Amino acid sequence: MSAWSIYACSGAAIIALSLYGVFACAPLLKRILAANLIGTGVFLILVALADRSAPAQPDPVPHALVLTGVVISVSATALALAIAIRLADRRSSDDEGGWP
Amino acid sequence: MTALDLVFDVVLATVMPVLVWRILASKDLASSVVLFVALGLVSALAWARLHAPDIALVEAAVGAGLTGALLMNALSWIGAEAGVTEPVSRATRVGVGILVTAVGVGLAVAVIHLTQPVGLAHEVDARLADAHVDYPVTAVLLSFRGYDTLLEIAVLVTAALGARLYAPGSVPGGDDPLSPHPRVLARVLTPIVVLVAGYLLWRGASAPGGAFQAAAVLAGGGILLVLARVLRPPRMSSIAVRAALVAGLAWFIAVAALPLATGAQLLEYPSASAKQLIISIEVALTLSISIVLLMFFPGEPAPGEAARHPEDRW
Numbered sequence: 001m002s003a004w005s006i007y008a009c010s011g012a013a014i015i016a017l018s019l020y021g022v023f024a025c026a027p028l029l030k031r032i033l034a035a036n037l038i039g040t041g042v043f044l045i046l047v048a049l050a051d052r053s054a055p056a057q058p059d060p061v062p063h064a065l066v067l068t069g070v071v072i073s074v075s076a077t078a079l080a081l082a083i084a085i086r087l088a089d090r091r092s093s094d095d096e097g098g099w100p
Numbered sequence: 101m102t103a104l105d106l107v108f109d110v111v112l113a114t115v116m117p118v119l120v121w122r123i124l125a126s127k128d129l130a131s132s133v134v135l136f137v138a139l140g141l142v143s144a145l146a147w148a149r150l151h152a153p154d155i156a157l158v159e160a161a162v163g164a165g166l167t168g169a170l171l172m173n174a175l176s177w178i179g180a181e182a183g184v185t186e187p188v189s190r191a192t193r194v195g196v197g198i199l200v201t202a203v204g205v206g207l208a209v210a211v212i213h214l215t216q217p218v219g220l221a222h223e224v225d226a227r228l229a230d231a232h233v234d235y236p237v238t239a240v241l242l243s244f245r246g247y248d249t250l251l252e253i254a255v256l257v258t259a260a261l262g263a264r265l266y267a268p269g270s271v272p273g274g275d276d277p278l279s280p281h282p283r284v285l286a287r288v289l290t291p292i293v294v295l296v297a298g299y300l301l302w303r304g305a306s307a308p309g310g311a312f313q314a315a316a317v318l319a320g321g322g323i324l325l326v327l328a329r330v331l332r333p334p335r336m337s338s339i340a341v342r343a344a345l346v347a348g349l350a351w352f353i354a355v356a357a358l359p360l361a362t363g364a365q366l367l368e369y370p371s372a373s374a375k376q377l378i379i380s381i382e383v384a385l386t387l388s389i390s391i392v393l394l395m396f397f398p399g400e401p402a403p404g405e406a407a408r409h410p411e412d413r414w
Contacts, residue, residue, distance in 0.1 A: 003109045007150060008211045010113035014120050016204025021124035023196040024188050029129055029171070029178065033136060036167065037120050040143060043155070044116070045211055050219060051150045058151045059219030060236035064245060067237065067312055068252045070158050071389065074167050075259035078396035081174040082263035085398070088178040 004048040011044030028087070032080045039073040112146055133171045140164025153308040154237050157300070161316035166393055169323055173397060177267075232374035234306040241310065242378050246367045250356060253349045253385060260345065260392040264336055267398045286328035293321030301386055305375070311382040315389035322394040334394055341391065348388030352381050 014037060021034030043066045050062035119139040126132045140163040147156035224236050224244065231239035241249050297314040304310030325331035334341040355377050356367045364370070369377050 003105070004150070005212050006109050006113045007146060009208045010116050010146075012204050012208035012211065013117035015207060016200045017117055017120045017124065019200040019203060020196055021120075023200075024193045025124055026187050027129060029174065030124060030132060033132060033171070034124055037123070037136075037139075040116075040120075040139070040163070044143070044146065045207070047147060047150045047152050047155060049211070049214070050152070053219060053221055054151065057221055057225070057236070059221040060224050060240050061220045061245075063152050063154060063237045064240035064248075066152070066155050067158055067241065068248060070155065070162055071312055071316075072252060072255060074162050074170075075256050075392070075396070077167055078170055079259045079263050079266075081170055082265075082267040082396075082398065085174055085177045085267045 002052075002054075004051045004054065007051075008045050008048040011041045011048060014038075014041030014044060028084050029081075032077060032084060035080070036073060036077045039069065043069055109149060112142065112149065115142055116146065129175055133168065133175060136171060137164050137168035140168065154310070154313065157308065157313045158316055161313065161320055162393070165320050166316065166323070166396075169320075170396055177398075232369070232371070233304075233378055235304065235308070235310075237308070238304050238310050238378075242381060243369070243374075246356070249385075250349075250352050250367070253352060253388060256389060256392045257345060257349055260395040263396050263398070282324070282328040283330060286324045286330050289324060290321055293317055293324075297321075297386070297390075301382060304382060305379065311385040311389060314386045315393065318386065318390035319393035322390065323397050326394070326397065333397065334391060336395075341395075344387050344391045345395070346388070348381075348385040351384040355381055 018034040018037035018041060021037070022031055025031050025034060046062040046066050046069075050059040053059060116139065119135055119142065123132045123135045123139065126135065140159060144156045144160040144164065147153070147159055221236075224240060227244070228234070228236060228239055231243035233239050233243065297317045300309040300317060301311065301314035302309075304313070322331065326333050336342070355369070359368045359370065360366060362370075
């Protein structure tokens with residue numbers, strides 16, 4: 001079994017576990033985390049596939065895709081967190097009866 | 101591949117899913133976040149093992165550092181107990197468990213049995229001279245697939261605007277409850293951060309590095325300065341912040357559209373000045389991406405206002 005296939009299997013496992021987290025975890029923050037982690041699994045599979053040519057130079061196209069993906073993934077997570085913060089804020093105002 | 105390499109790869113590849121499981125199974129949200137940061141660092145190691153130093157750099161700075169800081173910050177606003185959705189019924193959990201197991205196994209089998217010829221490395225190598233940069237990943241990002249990167253910076257700016265719209269954030273209050281250590285640390289680290297970012301940006305044309313890595317490092321340094329109260333969080337009302345936010349996108353669009361006037365294709369750099377144009381785009385992208393990443397960080401709750409559950413803060 002070559003190195004890339006070990007990491008590809010690890011990526012598949014991460015995707016499965018975090019998909020479960022998205023649907024089955026109760027806290028909102030954990031669901032956001034799980035959605036972010038699906039991305040990590042996808043990146044792992046992509047980069048593993050790029051390294052199939054080892055020991056020759058790896059394929060730069062998946063590398064560029066993942067580089068873009070990592071930054072997009074943090075922006076998606078940040079947007080989700082901002083909405084979650086707003087939601088928590090609104091809920092606690094509701095508890096105090098302060099929401100107009 | 102030696103036996104030691106194999107053992108290391110197997111251990112690393114096993115640790116990552118186990119960490120994911122611990123993140124999702126942990127009762128305490130704070131420990132989930134800490135484990136998430138640990139996973140980011142472990143996966144940076146995995147990228148390095150898979151010969152992807154660029155991604156290792158970005159992952160360590162963005163995946164572990166910045167996302168970790170964002171999550172901890174969100175946790176301090178939300179509080180550990182808040183934000184709990186409806187509990188999920190046992191039947192749903194079992195059903196979802198069966199489905200995701202099928203997805204995981206199917207995916208692993210499909211990927212391992214891929215027999216297609218290996219990737220696009222040869223095509224990129226053959227065309228590298230046309231790209232005017234020596235490093236293949238940078239060539240793909242800014243030359244061969246410049247369109248993707250152009251759209252990416254558009255997505256980033258939109259996300260930053262959206263995040264600010266939902267959580268405007270508050271400027272930390274006048275009193276300084278922090279110990280002086282973060283301030284000293286920030287002052288010592290800032291020159292180093294700027295130096296490292298500049299180096300990464302400059303190296304991007306010929307070696308691992310580039311706009312994303314440099315911007316991630318700069319944004320990390322910026323967050324440190326904000327936390328140490330040396331710098332105020334960037335405000336959307338400031339003209340300078342707005343200009344920095346759109347600089348990368350605007351300059352990229354200008355460079356992309358200019359060849360159209362001379363009858364060339366969109367994003368077709370004139371070959372005489374291609375390298376200079378690519379470097380100028382990288383500089384503008386570094387500025388914009390670092391401001392975008394910094395804008396995601398809405399600042400700490402102001403004393404007395406947001407910390408409704410002071411016991412939840414940590």
